[in-house]
Amino acid sequence: MKYRLMTPGPSIVPEETLLTLAKPVRHHRTAENKAIMSEALSLLKQVFDTKNDIAIFTSSGTGAMETAVATFIRPGDTAIVISAGKWGERWSELCKTFQANLIELKTDYGKVVSPAEVESALKKHPNAVAVYGQLSETSTGVAHDIEAIGQIVKKTPALLAVDGISGVGAMECRTDDWGIDLLACGSQKALMMPPGLAYLSVSEKAKRVMESKPAPPTYYFDLRKYLAKAAENDTPYTPAHTLIAAQVESLRMMVNHGMENVWKDAKTMSQAMLAAVAAMGLKPFADVPTAGLTTIVVPTGVDGATWPKLLEQKYGVKVAGGQGSLKNKIIRVAHMGYVDAIDVIGIVAALEWSLQELGYSVQAGMGVTAAAKVFSASFVPPKS
Amino acid sequence: MKYRLMTPGPSIVPEETLLTLAKPVRHHRTAENKAIMSEALSLLKQVFDTKNDIAIFTSSGTGAMETAVATFIRPGDTAIVISAGKWGERWSELCKTFQANLIELKTDYGKVVSPAEVESALKKHPNAVAVYGQLSETSTGVAHDIEAIGQIVKKTPALLAVDGISGVGAMECRTDDWGIDLLACGSQKALMMPPGLAYLSVSEKAKRVMESKPAPPTYYFDLRKYLAKAAENDTPYTPAHTLIAAQVESLRMMVNHGMENVWKDAKTMSQAMLAAVAAMGLKPFADVPTAGLTTIVVPTGVDGATWPKLLEQKYGVKVAGGQGSLKNKIIRVAHMGYVDAIDVIGIVAALEWSLQELGYSVQAGMGVTAAAKVFSASFVPPKS
Numbered sequence: 001m002k003y004r005l006m007t008p009g010p011s012i013v014p015e016e017t018l019l020t021l022a023k024p025v026r027h028h029r030t031a032e033n034k035a036i037m038s039e040a041l042s043l044l045k046q047v048f049d050t051k052n053d054i055a056i057f058t059s060s061g062t063g064a065m066e067t068a069v070a071t072f073i074r075p076g077d078t079a080i081v082i083s084a085g086k087w088g089e090r091w092s093e094l095c096k097t098f099q100a101n102l103i104e105l106k107t108d109y110g111k112v113v114s115p116a117e118v119e120s121a122l123k124k125h126p127n128a129v130a131v132y133g134q135l136s137e138t139s140t141g142v143a144h145d146i147e148a149i150g151q152i153v154k155k156t157p158a159l160l161a162v163d164g165i166s167g168v169g170a171m172e173c174r175t176d177d178w179g180i181d182l183l184a185c186g187s188q189k190a191l192m193m194p195p196g197l198a199y200l201s202v203s204e205k206a207k208r209v210m211e212s213k214p215a216p217p218t219y220y221f222d223l224r225k226y227l228a229k230a231a232e233n234d235t236p237y238t239p240a241h242t243l244i245a246a247q248v249e250s251l252r253m254m255v256n257h258g259m260e261n262v263w264k265d266a267k268t269m270s271q272a273m274l275a276a277v278a279a280m281g282l283k284p285f286a287d288v289p290t291a292g293l294t295t296i297v298v299p300t301g302v303d304g305a306t307w308p309k310l311l312e313q314k315y316g317v318k319v320a321g322g323q324g325s326l327k328n329k330i331i332r333v334a335h336m337g338y339v340d341a342i343d344v345i346g347i348v349a350a351l352e353w354s355l356q357e358l359g360y361s362v363q364a365g366m367g368v369t370a371a372a373k374v375f376s377a378s379f380v381p382p383k384s
Numbered sequence: 385m386k387y388r389l390m391t392p393g394p395s396i397v398p399e400e401t402l403l404t405l406a407k408p409v410r411h412h413r414t415a416e417n418k419a420i421m422s423e424a425l426s427l428l429k430q431v432f433d434t435k436n437d438i439a440i441f442t443s444s445g446t447g448a449m450e451t452a453v454a455t456f457i458r459p460g461d462t463a464i465v466i467s468a469g470k471w472g473e474r475w476s477e478l479c480k481t482f483q484a485n486l487i488e489l490k491t492d493y494g495k496v497v498s499p500a501e502v503e504s505a506l507k508k509h510p511n512a513v514a515v516y517g518q519l520s521e522t523s524t525g526v527a528h529d530i531e532a533i534g535q536i537v538k539k540t541p542a543l544l545a546v547d548g549i550s551g552v553g554a555m556e557c558r559t560d561d562w563g564i565d566l567l568a569c570g571s572q573k574a575l576m577m578p579p580g581l582a583y584l585s586v587s588e589k590a591k592r593v594m595e596s597k598p599a600p601p602t603y604y605f606d607l608r609k610y611l612a613k614a615a616e617n618d619t620p621y622t623p624a625h626t627l628i629a630a631q632v633e634s635l636r637m638m639v640n641h642g643m644e645n646v647w648k649d650a651k652t653m654s655q656a657m658l659a660a661v662a663a664m665g666l667k668p669f670a671d672v673p674t675a676g677l678t679t680i681v682v683p684t685g686v687d688g689a690t691w692p693k694l695l696e697q698k699y700g701v702k703v704a705g706g707q708g709s710l711k712n713k714i715i716r717v718a719h720m721g722y723v724d725a726i727d728v729i730g731i732v733a734a735l736e737w738s739l740q741e742l743g744y745s746v747q748a749g750m751g752v753t754a755a756a757k758v759f760s761a762s763f764v765p766p767k768s
Contacts, residue, residue: 005409009622013409021626022406025389025397025578027702058580059443059604060621066604097603188622194409196442196580196624217601219481220443220450237444238393238572240580240624242405318411 001316006347008138008166008293008320008334009189014253017192020246028241029234036245037233043251044199047191047259048168048183050175052201055226058240061165061186064198066094067221068161068182071210072129075099080121080158082113082133082149085140086323087163091132098217103128109140109326110295111287115148122156129209130159130182135167139323141286141295141332143171150178159206165189169254170292170336172263181206187243190266190292190336192250196243202227250337264378266291269335269344272374276348279370280355280362285330292336295322296351297329302358304328310357315350341375385700390731392522392550392677392704392718393573398637401576404630412625413618420629421617427635428583431575431643432552432567434559436585439610442624445549445570448582450478451605452545452566455594456513459483464505464542466497466517466533469524470707471547475516482601487512493524493710494679495671499532506540513593514543514566519551523707525670525679525716527555534562543590549573553638554676554720556647565590571627574650574676574720576634580627586611634721648762650675653719653728656758660732663754664739664746669714676720679706680735681713686742688712694741699734725759 005012026032037056044054057063069091073079079100081091084107095102103125105113113133122128131153135146146162153160161182164173168183169190175183181203187193202210202223216222225236254262273294277284285295298304304321305328311317320332333351335344348367355362389396410416421440428438441447453475457463463484465475468491479486487509489497497517506512515537519530530546537544545566548557552567553574559567565587571577586594586607600606609620638646657678661668669679682688688705689712695701704716717735719728732751739746 003408003410005411007411010409010412010625018406018408022402024387024402025394025572026387027389027391027704028394028579059447060623062621063443063604066602094603097599097601186622188409194624194626195412195622196627215481217481218450219478220447221604237446238570238579239444240578240627241394242578243580243624243627320411 003316004318004343004347006317006319006334008332008336009186010195011189011192011334011337012339013192013194014250014338017246017249020249021242023242025242028239033241034233036241036248040244040248040251041230041233043248043255046255047251048175048201049173049177049259050183050201052175052203053227053230054199054201055223055230056235056239056244057198057200057221057226058196058237059198060195061184061198062090063221064184064186064200065090065163067200067223068132068184069094069098070216070218070221071223072159072213073098073100074213076101078103078125078128080105080118080125080128080131082118082131082144083107084111084113084134084142084144085109085137087134087137087139091163095132110142110285112142112144115145115152118149119152122152122158126156128158130161132161133163135162135164135173136171136290136292138166138293139326141290141293142288143167143290146173146180147178150180154179159209166292166336167290169262170266171290175201187247191247192253192337193243193247196240197247263291266336268374268378269339269341270294272341272344272371273333273335273348275370275374276351276367279366280352293332293334295330295332298331299360302355302360307331307354307358310354311350315354317347317350345371345375387700388702388727388731390701390703390718392716392720393570394579395573395576395718395721396723397576397578398634398722401630401633404633405626407626409626412623417625418617420625420632424628424632424635425614425617427632427639430639431635432559432585433557433561433643434567434585436559436587437611437614438583438585439607439614440619440623440628441582441584441605441610442580442621443582444579445547445568445582446474447605448568448570448584449474449547451584451607452516452568453478453482454600454602454605455607456543456597457482457484458597460485462487462509462512464489464502464509464512464515466502466515466528467491468495468497468518468526468528469493469521471518471521471523475547479516494526494669496526496528499529499536502533503536506536506542510540512542514545516545517547519546519548519557520555520674520676522550522677523710525674525677526672527551527674530557530564531562534564538563543593550676550720551674553646554650555674559585571631575631576637576721577627577631580624581631647675650720652758652762653723653725654678656725656728656755657717657719657732659754659758660735660751663750664736677716677718679714679716682715683744686739686744691715691738691742694738695734699738701731701734729755729759
């Protein structure tokens with residue numbers, strides 16, 4: 001059975017990228033590899049829409065998040081965390097590990113934290129070293145208004161650290177214009193790669209704060225070393241250089257397609273999915289849906305554990321369920337990275353078939369018709 | 385030109401393993417992936433010759449080393465470091481990062497630290513929390529007598545933490561019999577994989593010490609979480625699961641060949657290289673050569689920067705030069721992992737040709753004859 005990986009990480013990896021991974025391994029401390037690193041960094045900057053320097057870590061995305069905390073937070077420093085789901089909670093856990101004075105702006109799952117709340121917290125805590133948040137909160141499918149939050153944080157001494165792990169490449173993200181000082185990303189979501197690499201862009205403002213702090217209590221995630229080495233197209237420790245070479249292939253596809261187009265495509269796919277969800281009488285879980293991911297409330301009468309299993313076992317469509325308290329209450333269907341309009345229409349059909357099979361009343365073709373109408377106004381060509 | 389990667393990491397990756405890396409990506413939180421993790425852990429235990437639990441990190445080998453320090457060393461704790469080269473110095477840097485009371489047993493590059501020195505340091509510092517050292521010191525090519533050191537450390541409350549990154553799979557290493565409490569390894573050396581994964585085996589003694597310590601000052605390298613998840617064939621953070629699946633292929637080759645044979649092959653290749661080195665009138669740099677790597681002193685009259693360049697550019701043989709103060713003074717030829725007798729004979733021929741070309745007087749065939757004689761007594765079949 002054809003397998004379609006529609007989870008919010010990992011996501012489908014293009015064939016050209018996979019083939020790059022199968023190439024014979026060469027040494028990593030060579031002019032040839034520096035050229036690959038240089039291209040990777042240049043492409044990442046285009047995808048991040050930034051002139052800032054970027055560190056490449058061999059780790060999961062959490063490694064880049066840890067670096068964004070360990071570099072800047074010393075015991076007692078105030079850290080404001082925007083917490084709208086599991087990944088906001090990860091920022092909080094990291095801040096606790098590094099003994100921050102933690103100010104949590106917590107909201108219910110499915111809701112977003114507003115820019116006004118961030119503004120008020122910064123007024124109350126003018127010494128805050130950083131504001132940590134998610135561009136896209138993968139656990140609930142909401143998108144934060146990082147543009148507006150950036151305009152607020154920019155006027156203060158605080159840094160804005162954004163987890164863009166499931167957002168970058170799936171929704172508009174203008175690092176420099178929006179004032180994102182630290183943007184964390186991972187390879188395995190909209191950047192169309194297997195897991196193994198994490199990225200962190202670092203603004204000049206963040207560098208100044210970094211230089212004012214004593215050495216961080218970490219060796220592997222010592223950002224100072226990564227930035228110094230990145231300036232020479234190198235890394236402080238042995239990088240997963242075959243993954244970096246493959247990442248270049250996927251990034252090239254995105255940049256060749258144009259980031260404006262990448263963002264527009266993702267938005268259209270999200271609109272098509274949301275139209276299908278409404279047409280099928282279902283409800284999205286997210287108050288403000290992120291572009292790369294649609295979270296759907298499991299309707300009454302349908303078993304939340306059975307639905308994703310059926311989708312996988314009968315239709316080969318792998319979606320994610322809910323995590324923690326959302327277990328069996330939502331499903332999460334990703335449409336990020338190497339996914340296009342034709343994929344989305346097919347996935348919507350599988351949602352229809354599976355719901356009918358589980359006894360949920362949905363008129364055949366309602367979902368696909370609604371989705372197809374959205375696309376017909378704005379066809380999404382696949383990246384290639 | 386055919387390229388032969390003969391550096392002490394990364395090393396040649398078998399074709400079957402490379403092809404595994406090109407397979408379509410599936411989700412990582414599945415029964416299917418747990419089965420892969422389970423096999424990886426079981427194979428790693430066989431390669432490490434241990435019953436201890438093993439943590440798999442998505443990081444370079446340094447990540448596993450950092451974990452071996454961060455988990456056990458709190459400010460002021462005494463750490464004894466065996467330092468015979470760049471990688472011994474890495475242990476020291478890590479111990480400094482975590483504010484250890486650092487006792488360094490330092491020796492000149494090319495020499496080893498003796499078990500007697502370790503014994504005497506432990507007597508002087510009975511409260512030492514751990515002894516850190518290298519099985520194979522990759523920067524100089526020496527092997528430490530970890531078996532004897534293990535017998536000494538075992539009798540004390542201290543833990544024995546061994547960096548086996550370039551040693552495991554290239555030389556005998558009996559984790560349990562020798563009393564190695566923490567064995568760190570990386571994917572990209574004798575384990576025949578690209579870089580990206582690191583491993584750490586943890587003894588019951590180490591677990592008891594871990595449990596007696598407060599939470600470590602790290603989130604990503606929190607060993608407690610990795611061990612808890614490994615018990616369920618899982619990881620706390622998104623693993624580079626496509627690398628783990630490929631690692632299984634390479635580990636299977638080793639285990640099918642039999643670890644005794646793997647170790648014997650590496651030893652024979654080392655003996656053949658050393659016989660060739662002597663026959664060519666060259667000198668090994670290492671007092672006690674490790675099995676996976678031969679370090680050769682650049683002879684008088686030969687330019688130490690030109691020699692490896694010529695080997696690479698004319699013969700496609702990529703060897704490593706010296707690092708730091710050894711720059712241009714030695715070359716390092718690895719014969720670990722997916723390398724056999726036929727490869728070694730060919731590499732020796734390239735050494736002969738390149739030396740003749742650089743004006744060093746060596747009688748044609750002396751090296752290859754000496755190496756071939758060693759092998760004829762004990763032929764090394766390739767792993768497959």
